[in-house]
Amino acid sequence: MKIADIEIKGALLAPMAGYTDAGFRAVCSLCGAGAVFTEMVSAKGLIYDSEKTKDLLYTTPAEKVSCAQIFGADPYFIRAACEHKIMDKFALIDINMGCPVPKIVKNKEGSALMLDPALAERVVKEAVKSKRVITVKCRTGFYDSLSCADFVKRMQDAGASAVTVHGRTREQFYAGRADMEPIKKAVESVDIPVIANGDIKDKESAEKALKETGAAGVAIGRGALGNPFVFAQFCRGNASMTAAQVLDLHIKILSEIYPEKKVVNDMKKHIAFYVKGRKGGKEIKLAAFKAQSLKELEEIIRYI
Numbered sequence: 696m697k698i699a700d701i702e703i704k705g706a707l708l709a710p711m712a713g714y715t716d717a718g719f720r721a722v723c724s725l726c727g728a729g730a731v732f733t734e735m736v737s738a739k740g741l742i743y744d745s746e747k748t749k750d751l752l753y754t755t756p757a758e759k760v761s762c763a764q765i766f767g768a769d770p771y772f773i774r775a776a777c778e779h780k781i782m783d784k785f786a787l788i789d790i791n792m793g794c795p796v797p798k799i800v801k802n803k804e805g806s807a808l809m810l811d812p813a814l815a816e817r818v819v820k821e822a823v824k825s826k827r828v829i830t831v832k833c834r835t836g837f838y839d840s841l842s843c844a845d846f847v848k849r850m851q852d853a854g855a856s857a858v859t860v861h862g863r864t865r866e867q868f869y870a871g872r873a874d875m876e877p878i879k880k881a882v883e884s885v886d887i888p889v890i891a892n893g894d895i896k897d898k899e900s901a902e903k904a905l906k907e908t909g910a911a912g913v914a915i916g917r918g919a920l921g922n923p924f925v926f927a928q929f930c931r932g933n934a935s936m937t938a939a940q941v942l943d944l945h946i947k948i949l950s951e952i953y954p955e956k957k958v959v960n961d962m963k964k965h966i967a968f969y970v971k972g973r974k975g976g977k978e979i980k981l982a983a984f985k986a987q988s989l990k991e992l993e994e995i996i997r998y999i
């Protein structure tokens with residue numbers, strides 16, 4: 696798949712707040728992800744020089760096709776964020792039009808932009824003026840999926856180079872099965888690449904989604920948590936890395952950004968995914984949640 700002139704091979708790592716940190720993006724890249732997205736960062740936060748926002752945009756050379764995701768609904772701040780120097784290191788900037796969380800929606804941001812396509816268009820048109828490659832990630836709709844294809848077409852016409860569509864409406868949040876039908880209609884309505892997303896967790900579900908939608912590629916979210924190795928099914932990644940090795944690297948990278956206490960806390964939720972459903976997993980998870988230091992956590996990782 697090509698987005699503007701960026702070649703992307705393999706499946707993409709979807710943006711996930713609290714999870715797609717620089718460490719996880721690096722390990723997913725090493726395992727074969729074709730592109731990796733930061734979690735959504737506030738356009739205003741960046742312009743107001745928030746250190747937290749900048750930390751979320753930390754990258755390492757291990758990251759392959761690094762993509763930043765921003766959120767906001769004010770065209771001025773969106774453009775300013777896209778023009779920010781920190782964005783030089785990203786291959787593209789994705790605009791979040793899918794977040795369902797009430798505090799975001801209340802500000803007309805995230806999925807609320809699907810209720811106001813004229814504003815969404817202005818946001819994209821301003822972003823494009825930054826001369827960066829701009830993409831959009833949306834849902835199939837807010838209340839229903841009737842205008843999905845029309846919305847995606849409007850994003851294309853406003854200048855987006857690709858659109859990722861999560862096959863659920865905002866009303867659905869994360870419940871129910873992702874619906875591929877509106878994504879198919881979106882694919883048919885545009886010339887730019889459409890990336891299918893929702894419930895894709897392995898090669899089989901990816902092939903099914905590609906067949907059903909005709910999409911140019913797939914993005915994997917929850918299916919990659921605790922399982923960055925999933926990307927090796929799509930592209931020649933380093934499939935021989937063990938969970939302990941990827942966790943070590945993940946910790947090493949987070950330690951470049953954050954103090955030990957935060958690294959320990961952030962790693963606990965990742966570790967929980969690595970051991971989910973495994974024999975003895977519950978004990979490992981409990982031990983990890985009790986850990987107070989990286990030394991303790993590193994000991995525990997040896998058992999994963």
Ligand SMILES: Cc1cc2nc3c(=O)[nH]c(=O)nc-3n(C[C@H](O)[C@H](O)[C@H](O)COP(=O)(O)O)c2cc1C
Nearest residue numbers: 709710711712734735832861893894895915916917
């Ligand atoms: C914990 C969590 C955080 C998420 N954060 C973001 C985000 O920051 N930006 C975004 O566009 N989507 C976000 N999403 C949505 C995912 O990118 C994806 O669209 C959704 O989970 C469906 O794909 P999946 O079934 O492969 O997980 C998040 C999802 C989860 C579960």
